[in-house]
Amino acid sequence: MAEQTREAAQAQELDRDTGRGLAHELVERLKERILGGDIEPGQKLPPESSLMTEFSVSRTVVREAISRLQAAGLVETFQGRGSFVLALPETTTTFSLEASQIRSHRDVLDMLDFRIGLEAEAAGLAAARRTEHQLKAIERALADFRRTSENPSRAVEADFAFHLKIASASGNRFYTELLGSLGPMVIMLPRTRLDASYSLGDATHFTRVALEHENIYDAIARSDPEGARAAVRVHLSNSRHRLKT
Known part of the structure; x- marks a missing residue:
């Protein structure tokens, strides 16, 4: 009996070596249950x-996964009641982009150009529409990113979470859905092309990136759409310039 319990627990363990983050892996597991009918609409x-217990993950990971399921239109969350599965549309077309599709230096540059257009407008909308609750979520994500200065292995996921919270605050689920479908790979892949001097393990570089994030947050906090758009453009354009030539 004990052996069966151990096998069941192992079956639920998430793959921690994919590079896509635990939240992404948990989303995939829950999507399998929803799309497979194990958890029905309603x-x-x-x-x-x-x-948290079943998949051996933190509350932060669980909440991020549920947020992504919301963005994908698969669940709806009600304060104090929990998250409920929504009825699936008859046909579903989901945008997805695997890391394997980003094959060249040109692809990485093009992805950053794409992100500038996408995330600058999302930040502008977030500055105009965000609630105090959403602003607090962005602030927490920023603080979480700052803390990765002591643990650089968490930097990619924390960086992505910050950008995703801004997209969520735009009030337009398609920004969240599109950015969420890309996943942390949009943060990770450009970094594989950076010179060693631009590693987030380097204190000077980390401080510069953290300041760029703070500028984005500050513009959203003061409800300045144009300032938020400009701050995102500066941040992602700087990322583009830091790439190896």
Whole structure:
């Protein structure tokens, strides 16, 4: 009996070596259950505590996964009641882009150009529409990113979470859905092309990137759409310039 319990627990463990982040892996597991009919429309997702125990992940990972499921139109969350599965559309077309499709230096540059257009407008909308709750979520994501100065292995996921919270605050689920479908690979891949001097393990470089993030947050906090758009353009354009030639 104990052996069966251990096997069941192992079956639920997330793959921690994909480079896509635990939240992404948890989303994929829950999507399998939803799309496979194990959790039907109208049914409630398991509580956060149950998911934390089942998949051996933190509350932050669970909440991020549920946020991405919301962005994908698969669940709806009600304050104090939990998250419920929505009825699936008859036909579903999902934008997806795997890391393997970014094959060249040109592809990485083009992806950054794409992000500038996408995220600058999302930040502008976030500055105009964000709620205090959403602003607090962006602020927490920024603080979480700052803390990765002591643990650079978490920097990619924390960086992505910051950008995703801004997209969520835009009030337009398609920004969140599109950025969420890209996943942390949009942060990770450009970094594989950077000179060693631009590693986030380098204190000077980390401070510069953190300041760029702070400028974005500050513009959103003061409800300055043009300032937010400009701050995102500066941040991502700087990332583009830092790439190896």
